[in-house]
Amino acid sequence: MDYDPMVMDDAESLGPVVKISQADNTRVKFELSNTEICFANSLRRVMLAEIPTIAIDLVEIEANSSVLADEFIAHRLGLIPLNAEGIDQLLYSRECDCDEYCEHCSVTLNLHAKCTGDDIMQVCARDLVPVGDRVNQVLGSPIINDPEGQGPLILKLRHGQEIKLQCIAKKGIAKEHSKWAPSAAIGFEYDPHNKLHHLDLWYEQDPKKEWPPSEYADWEEPPQEGEPFDYDAVPQRFYFNVETAGPIPPDAIVHEGIKVIQQKLAGLIQELTESDGGENGYNGPRSPGYNEGGDNWNDQGSFTPYGNGGNQSSWGGQGGATPYGATPYGGGQNSWS
Numbered sequence: 001m002d003y004d005p006m007v008m009d010d011a012e013s014l015g016p017v018v019k020i021s022q023a024d025n026t027r028v029k030f031e032l033s034n035t036e037i038c039f040a041n042s043l044r045r046v047m048l049a050e051i052p053t054i055a056i057d058l059v060e061i062e063a064n065s066s067v068l069a070d071e072f073i074a075h076r077l078g079l080i081p082l083n084a085e086g087i088d089q090l091l092y093s094r095e096c097d098c099d100e101y102c103e104h105c106s107v108t109l110n111l112h113a114k115c116t117g118d119d120i121m122q123v124c125a126r127d128l129v130p131v132g133d134r135v136n137q138v139l140g141s142p143i144i145n146d147p148e149g150q151g152p153l154i155l156k157l158r159h160g161q162e163i164k165l166q167c168i169a170k171k172g173i174a175k176e177h178s179k180w181a182p183s184a185a186i187g188f189e190y191d192p193h194n195k196l197h198h199l200d201l202w203y204e205q206d207p208k209k210e211w212p213p214s215e216y217a218d219w220e221e222p223p224q225e226g227e228p229f230d231y232d233a234v235p236q237r238f239y240f241n242v243e244t245a246g247p248i249p250p251d252a253i254v255h256e257g258i259k260v261i262q263q264k265l266a267g268l269i270q271e272l273t274e275s276d277g278g279e280n281g282y283n284g285p286r287s288p289g290y291n292e293g294g295d296n297w298n299d300q301g302s303f304t305p306y307g308n309g310g311n312q313s314s315w316g317g318q319g320g321a322t323p324y325g326a327t328p329y330g331g332g333q334n335s336w337s
Contacts, residue, residue: 027243028250031219033236037190040238044188047257048174048181053084053247054107054140055179058168065161073155073163078179080125080152081143081246082107082169089135090171101168103133107140109167115157123163125151140169143246182253187241192217196233 016035022028032040059074066073096105109128115121125142126149134140144151155163174181191198192214203210216239244250 023251025244026250027241028254029239029241030254031216032238032240035236035238037235037238040190041188042261043254043257044186044240046260047183047186047242047253050173050175050260051182051248051253051256052087052171052173053180053182054082054087054090054169054171055177056080056082056109056167057106057170057172058101059165060168061163061165063162063164066155066157066163067161068155073165076152076154077128077167078177080128080154083138083141083143084182084247086136086139087171087248090139092171101170103135105170107134107169108132109140109142109169110165111154111167112164113157114162115159118159121157122150123154123157125154127154128167145246181245182247182256183250184243184245185241186243187239189214189216189239190235190237192220192239193222195223195230196235197229198235 016039017033019031019033020028021030032043056077059070059077061070061073064070064073090107091105093101093105096102098105107130109130111123111128113121113123113127126144128142130140142151157163172180194201201207201211219239220237240254242250242253244253248256
């Protein structure tokens with residue numbers, strides 16, 4: 001992953017400008033300029049919570065004689081990073097036609113270890129073995145980056161102890177659970193000299209000593225002595241530091257984040273511009289009489305769960321009395337008229 005620091009000059013015609021300052025297998029640092037803070041913050045939030053990855057979601061334990069409880073082991077397994085290459089080819093469980101899980105919406109991993117010696121046995125992520133069909137040969141495999149090639153520690157076994165289980169890894173996003181988070185942390189900063197006074201720095205004696213400038217302070221001109229405050233100034237340069245948690249490379253996190261934003265905007269534009277039947281392609285639940293004229297709101301509520309013309313409350317009767325006495329809405333009268 002080799003990037004040269006790069007700047008695009010024709011900012012006005014090209015839109016947002018990206019300058020990459022550092023990129024390796026664990027993090028990427030870049031500057032985003034010629035855009036607004038709302039877009040920069042949207043990109044940050046999407047990279048944190050809405051990029052799909054894969055993580056262990058279901059654990060079926062057959063044998064466990066270790067000192068750790070089943071629930072504790074299942075929780076640790078869910079936090080082990082798995083390779084998410086080719087995740088677009090995997091279906092969400094809610095989109096699959098299977099009853100529970102299959103090779104189209106999940107990856108199965110087996111773990112079986114038994115300590116037969118006198119030394120303590122460490123069971124690590126490398127002991128998770130993918131089985132069955134997969135969309136490719138790497139999707140769902142544990143991420144192992146340590147020099148020993150062990151991966152994250154799951155548990156320890158002593159002589160005679162055994163662990164045997166099956167894991168089902170599924171596709172998801174961090175908005176559902178943090179185990180699907182693609183990034184460990186995302187640094188986000190703008191206005192390193194605090195020219196805009198968006199920060200009110202607490203200090204005891206000298207703010208310059210107690211709040212040392214960040215590494216991006218050299219990228220912008222410091223405020224001049226006696227410079228008047230510009231009330232119309234807005235932030236224009238934003239600095240990102242994206243660190244991967246392992247499922248996908250850091251540069252891919254940025255690419256996928258932009259892709260998710262594009263998909264969201266495309267869906268919004270489609271909803272606003274589509275005019276097929278006046279329903280904008282919406283297939284979700286809707287209220288009775290939706291888009292059929294105002295008179296339908298005066299029907300008898302045949303769609304309510306209480307039936308009987310819709311006037312009857314869950315307490316019985318025609319809405320005139322409750323267990324706490326008469327209500328101002330009783331007698332079948334419309335309290336709004």
